[in-house]
Amino acid sequence: MARLLYIKANPKPCDQSLTYRLSDVFIQAYQQAHPTDEVEVLDLYQTIMPIMDYERLSRYNQGIETEIKQIAEQFKSYDKCVIAAPVWNHSFPAMLKVYLDNIIYRHVTFTYQDGKMLGLCSEMKVLYITSSGQVYDGERKFLDHHQSQIKAIFDLIGLTQVEVVGLLGRNRLSNEQLLQEVGKLQGELQQKAQIF
Ligand SMILES: Cc1cc2nc3c(=O)[nH]c(=O)nc-3n(C[C@H](O)[C@H](O)[C@H](O)COP(=O)(O)O)c2cc1C
Helix, strand or coil: CCEEEEEECCCCCHHHCHHHHHHHHHHHHHHHHCCCCEEEEEECCCCCCCCCCHHHHHHHHHCCCHHHHHHHHHHHCCCEEEEECCCECCECCHHHHHHHHHHCCECCCEEEECCEEEECCCCCEEEEEEECCCCCCHHHHHHCCCHHHHHHHHHHCCCCCEEEEEECCHHHCCHHHHHHHHHHHHHHHHHHHHHC
């Protein structure tokens, strides 16, 4: 039996979120395909995550910050992780960054070897599901701080199996095209859920 963490990083209700229209389909298909697996939901807009303020940072530097350490330990205990987050201001919503700052914890999710960071979560699989208004290609590629940041942060903790599925550039689509694109991606996600 595997354990999957479903991280939701959008304040919108499910029925109003394009990102959740994709990620919820994936999770439903996953549960059907893996009925004995455990799926836990972490809604970052319904959960108060600790902020790395000065006091916590001091404790963190001394290796005695227990609250954040527990969050990192809990994250590490999952086999798989699905993140649903829209693109906001070329990146992802701040709640997700707060969470990511919590799970990068020394000697829990990474350690040091020969003076370099060594990730300790290499066994975990991650699927990042997103959607955006615009497309980040050509001259605008350098503005893509959502996919690149997610991959770079997870790389710190050894997570190299990060797959991204997104409906990118919804603003260029008519309503009809958007529906078609959503249907196509939902189908792809249902397929992916069988083997994730
Ligand atoms: C606060 C905010 C900031 C956004 N910033 C960007 C952006 O920088 N780039 C972009 O392509 N789309 C941006 N968008 C558009 C969303 O990424 C897009 O509408 C997405 O599909 C929303 O997903 P949702 O329906 O799941 O919330 C922004 C939307 C909001 C609400």
